[in-house]
Amino acid sequence: MTLAPFETVHVPLPGRAYDILIGGGLLASAGERIAALAPGAACGVVTDTGVDAIHGPALRASLDAAGLRHETIVVPAGEASKSYDRLREVCDGILAARLERGDLVVALGGGVVGDLAGFAAAVVRRGMLFVQIPATLLAQVDSSVGGKTGINSAHGKNLVGAFHQPGLVLADVDVLDTLSPREFKAGYAEVVKYGLIDDPAFFAWLEAHHRGVFAGGPDRVHAIRTSCAAKAAVVVRDEREDGDRALLNLGHTFAHAFERITAYDGSRLVHGEAVAIGLACAFRFSARLGLADGQDAGRVEGHLRTVGLPTRIRDIPGWDAGGDAILAAMAQDKKVKRGALTFILARGIGRSFVAPGIDGQDVRAFLDAELALP
Amino acid sequence: MTLAPFETVHVPLPGRAYDILIGGGLLASAGERIAALAPGAACGVVTDTGVDAIHGPALRASLDAAGLRHETIVVPAGEASKSYDRLREVCDGILAARLERGDLVVALGGGVVGDLAGFAAAVVRRGMLFVQIPATLLAQVDSSVGGKTGINSAHGKNLVGAFHQPGLVLADVDVLDTLSPREFKAGYAEVVKYGLIDDPAFFAWLEAHHRGVFAGGPDRVHAIRTSCAAKAAVVVRDEREDGDRALLNLGHTFAHAFERITAYDGSRLVHGEAVAIGLACAFRFSARLGLADGQDAGRVEGHLRTVGLPTRIRDIPGWDAGGDAILAAMAQDKKVKRGALTFILARGIGRSFVAPGIDGQDVRAFLDAELALP
Numbered sequence: 090m091t092l093a094p095f096e097t098v099h100v101p102l103p104g105r106a107y108d109i110l111i112g113g114g115l116l117a118s119a120g121e122r123i124a125a126l127a128p129g130a131a132c133g134v135v136t137d138t139g140v141d142a143i144h145g146p147a148l149r150a151s152l153d154a155a156g157l158r159h160e161t162i163v164v165p166a167g168e169a170s171k172s173y174d175r176l177r178e179v180c181d182g183i184l185a186a187r188l189e190r191g192d193l194v195v196a197l198g199g200g201v202v203g204d205l206a207g208f209a210a211a212v213v214r215r216g217m218l219f220v221q222i223p224a225t226l227l228a229q230v231d232s233s234v235g236g237k238t239g240i241n242s243a244h245g246k247n248l249v250g251a252f253h254q255p256g257l258v259l260a261d262v263d264v265l266d267t268l269s270p271r272e273f274k275a276g277y278a279e280v281v282k283y284g285l286i287d288d289p290a291f292f293a294w295l296e297a298h299h300r301g302v303f304a305g306g307p308d309r310v311h312a313i314r315t316s317c318a319a320k321a322a323v324v325v326r327d328e329r330e331d332g333d334r335a336l337l338n339l340g341h342t343f344a345h346a347f348e349r350i351t352a353y354d355g356s357r358l359v360h361g362e363a364v365a366i367g368l369a370c371a372f373r374f375s376a377r378l379g380l381a382d383g384q385d386a387g388r389v390e391g392h393l394r395t396v397g398l399p400t401r402i403r404d405i406p407g408w409d410a411g412g413d414a415i416l417a418a419m420a421q422d423k424k425v426k427r428g429a430l431t432f433i434l435a436r437g438i439g440r441s442f443v444a445p446g447i448d449g450q451d452v453r454a455f456l457d458a459e460l461a462l463p
Numbered sequence: 464m465t466l467a468p469f470e471t472v473h474v475p476l477p478g479r480a481y482d483i484l485i486g487g488g489l490l491a492s493a494g495e496r497i498a499a500l501a502p503g504a505a506c507g508v509v510t511d512t513g514v515d516a517i518h519g520p521a522l523r524a525s526l527d528a529a530g531l532r533h534e535t536i537v538v539p540a541g542e543a544s545k546s547y548d549r550l551r552e553v554c555d556g557i558l559a560a561r562l563e564r565g566d567l568v569v570a571l572g573g574g575v576v577g578d579l580a581g582f583a584a585a586v587v588r589r590g591m592l593f594v595q596i597p598a599t600l601l602a603q604v605d606s607s608v609g610g611k612t613g614i615n616s617a618h619g620k621n622l623v624g625a626f627h628q629p630g631l632v633l634a635d636v637d638v639l640d641t642l643s644p645r646e647f648k649a650g651y652a653e654v655v656k657y658g659l660i661d662d663p664a665f666f667a668w669l670e671a672h673h674r675g676v677f678a679g680g681p682d683r684v685h686a687i688r689t690s691c692a693a694k695a696a697v698v699v700r701d702e703r704e705d706g707d708r709a710l711l712n713l714g715h716t717f718a719h720a721f722e723r724i725t726a727y728d729g730s731r732l733v734h735g736e737a738v739a740i741g742l743a744c745a746f747r748f749s750a751r752l753g754l755a756d757g758q759d760a761g762r763v764e765g766h767l768r769t770v771g772l773p774t775r776i777r778d779i780p781g782w783d784a785g786g787d788a789i790l791a792a793m794a795q796d797k798k799v800k801r802g803a804l805t806f807i808l809a810r811g812i813g814r815s816f817v818a819p820g821i822d823g824q825d826v827r828a829f830l831d832a833e834l835a836l837p
Contacts, residue, residue: 177547184618212586215613215624216703239589244558250589251625329590 096314100234100321102328105254109234109317111310115261116147119195119222120155126257127193127218132159133183135206136197137166140224143267148197148222159195160186168353170201171240173249179209183217193218193256199225200232200360204250207238211253221258225268226276227361229260230283230316235324245421246345252329260317262309273303274397275361278340280312282368283319285389286336289439291315296392303396339433339441340367346418347402350410357406365398366405371441374455375434385437401462412456416449470688474608474695476702479628483608483695485688489635490521493569493596494529500631501567501592505532507557509580510571511540514598517641522571522596533569534560542727544575545614547623553583557591567592567630573599574606574734578624581612585627595632599642600650601735603634604657604690609698619795620719620727626703634691636683647677648771649735652714654686656742657693659763660710663813665689670766677770713807713815714741720792721776724784731780739772740779745815748829749808759812775836786830790823 095112110122123132132152136145141163152159162182164170183194194217196206203221210219223233239250265273280302284292294311301308320337327334344360344367351358372389375381390400402408402415419430430452435441469486484496497506506526510519515537526533536556538544557568568591570580577595584593597607613624639647654676658666668685675682694711701708718734718741725732746763749755764774776782776789793804804826809815 173547173551180623181616181618184616184622208586212582212613212623212625214622215611215626237589239586242555242558244555248558248588249554249586251586252589 096310098314098317098321101325102254107254107256107258109258109260109321111260111262111314111317113261113263115259116144116222116264117151119148119259120151120153120157122257122259123152123193123195123220124155124157126220127191130157130218131186131188131192132157132195133186133188133193134159134161134195134197135164135179135202135209136161137164137170137202139166140198140202144197144224144264164202164205167355168201168241171205173240175205176209176240179205180213183209183213188217190214190217193220195220195222197222197224199223199228203228203232204238204247205240207253207255208240208250211238211251216253219253219255221255223258223260224264226265226273227279229313230276231279231320233258233260234317234320236328260313262305262313265309266305271359275359277302277396278361278365278368278393278398280316281393282339282364283316285368285435285438286319286339286441287439288319292438299396333443335443336433336441340364340371342419342430342432343367343370346415347405349418349421350414351405362399365393366400366402369393369400370459371433372435373459374432375436377455377458378434378451381435381437388438402459403462412453412460415456416453419452470684472688472691472695475699476628481628481630481632483632483634483691485634485636485684485691487635487637489633490518490596490638491525493522493633494525494527494531496631496633497526497567497569497594498529498531500594501565504592505560505562505566506569507560507562507567508533508535508569508571509538509553509576509583510535511538511544511576513540514572514576518571518598518638538576538579542575542615542729545579547614549579550583550614553579554587557583557587562591564588564591567594569594569596571596571598573597573602577602577606578612578621579614581627581629582614582624585612585625590627593627593629595629597632597634598638600639600647601653603687604650605653605694607632607634608691608694610702634687636679636687639683640679645733649733651676651770652735652739652742652767652772654690655767656713656738657690659742659809659812660693660713660815661813662693666812673770707817709817710807710815714738714745716793716804716806717741717744720789721779723792723795724788725779736773739767740774740776743767743774744833745807746809747833748806749810751829751832752808752825755809755811762812776833777836786827786834789830790827793826
């Protein structure tokens with residue numbers, strides 16, 4: 090097989106180091122690469138109905154060509170699949186396929202499939218090998234990297250899960266051509282986030298090259314590679330989020346509150362859109378607190394709007410919640426401790442930091458000003 | 464509080480070292496010790512209906528005295544609680560109690576409660592602190608040590624779980640006074656196992672001191688301490704059972720088959736009884752294969768019978784399965800690979816070893832001989 094060129098981000102976790110490959114045509118090489126990782130292993134492919142229809146056949150053909158036995162376990166598309174019931178289904182499906190501890194679980198899909206399949210891989214036979222083939226931009230730059238897996242509980246999102254690192258991540262950029270423009274844009278918000286956290290040069294590069302990222306080709310590969318490398322560096326420093334892994338939550342305290350209030354209704358707001366508004370809010374809030382320059386906040390908002398992302402609470406269709414409701418939704422977030430709120434704020438583009446002990450009154454006043462924006 | 468003397472087995476796993484305390488009166492000191500381990504932490508106590516009635520009040524009084532907030536989550540007694548549904552109940556119970564990542568899950572009970580609560584502790588918020596207060600002899604010498612946690616699937620026992628080490632194990636030997644004689648005896652089979660694996664002097668000590676172990680006092684503490692130290696040493700060498708942790712399965716390939724055939728019906732056969740018969744079988748099989756001396760097999764059987772444990776398949780009430788059924792049940796065991804069976808066999812008392820590639824025909828002939836015993 091002729092293999093297309095690709096870039097590699099190596100994640101050097103002690104004892105569990107792995108590679109993230111980023112490039113075109115990687116899906117077709119999956120069988121060969123998995124066989125190299127675990128010779129003769131059987132594969133339990135976990136995917137969702139939508140992704141399976143588009144990409145399932147190519148993955149299975151590749152596994153067949155490499156002589157690997159495989160079974161596919163399909164779950165419904167959507168966040169509702171991150172449930173106890175689906176976890177049981179996937180675990181029992183892996184066991185019914187007679188997969189042993191040395192065999193693999195392969196996640197083919199977006200963040201939901203990756204989180205669910207990764208958690209199943211963490212617990213079936215107390216831990217199986219795991220390969221991620223992320224099929225959305227969001228999954229390629231965020232959820233497939235770093236080993237966080239899990240499901241939702243009635244008490245909140247991602248509250249039950251495991252840290253379970255993959256043995257390999259194949260980020261096939263061609264797969265992203267099958268995403269809707271809305272889905273691609275949503276993932277792009279997380280790409281922008283990496284620039285805003287600590288890489289102002291990358292943010293400036295995105296301002297100049299976003300058309301190339303959306304069009305595909307080398308610019309897209311560069312944006313994904315840079316994002317994965319940024320996330321991997323944070324994860325290696327702080328795998329279990331005891332410290333600065335929290336920076337990855339830039340924009341997310343706002344975003345989670347918006348998602349909670351819209352009841353995770355993807356027709357109104359998907360995660361990446363919530364993050365885009367959250368990033369803009371984090372910078373405007375930082376400016377209001379006198380930490381960052383208003384010009385930086387304007388630049389952040391300007392770039393997000395240029396690519397067609399929402400940046401204001403009023404951009405959310407049918408929004409009718411007030412400042413109190415938003416503050417209450419934030420207080421449910423796990424990053425809230427004993428009344429004081431922890432935010433990720435910024436002293437400028439690429440200069441974000443963890444800010445504990447933010448006064449609820451200041452947040453409330455900021456939210457009122459936000460809701461008064463057109 | 465006056466603390467009674469106790470012995471300590473330190474388990475030096477890198478980064479996750481912990482102590483097993485063995486002695487009388489430890490339950491009453493639980494609050495104080497947990498507060499020392501995690502100052503100010505809240506506790507989710509997981510227990511079963513039977514144990515809660517006897518020991519729950521003492522544990523709660525101790526937690527209250529130490530000023531620790533606590534909530535109790537009670538599951539039905541019995542193996543059926545190692546299920547997906549109970550896992551969900553326990554996880555959601557921990558979350559409903561508003562326990563955070565720095566708080567603790569405390570397992571008060573036998574192996575079922577320890578395995579279930581430990582698994583919940585491993586996955587709620589992707590990992591919480593965990594304290595074991597084992598309430599059966601079996602749990603004190605076996606399941607509470609080593610970090611294996613999990614639930615059963617329709618496809619088999621313990622097939623879904625995690626390696627999650629406790630931060631502290633409190634083995635209160637006085638708690639064992641509330642066990643039925645049958646339950647205590649069953650746990651004693653696992654104590655005998657440690658002598659048979661690699662400690663002939665301990666086996667000889669048990670032959671001489673078993674009355675003291677059953678009566679309580681220093682001999683009981685010594686037997687439990689020696690067992691925990693033996694298991695801890697194996698776990699430190701091979702936490703994830705890639706190698707000689709398998710020795711801990713001495714007698715268990717037989718035992719699991721007997722349990723499967725009796726459908727895990729504890730009124731006919733409990734795990735420790737199955738292990739006793741399995742240990743006797745492992746030695747008689749070793750003798751038949753010319754590996755061990757028939758005298759050693761006789762000594763093993765003799766000691767088990769002296770304390771009132773079963774040693775022969777025909778000792779199982781209502782037994783009616785033939786050699787083929789036993790062999791088939793063994794073949795379902797996860798320690799079976801590609802037709803060849805792996806057994807833990809012995810060259811003598813205290814000289815056990817992993818024997819892969821045992822011929823099914825030899826096993827079949829041995830089982831026929833066993834079934835022909837009176």
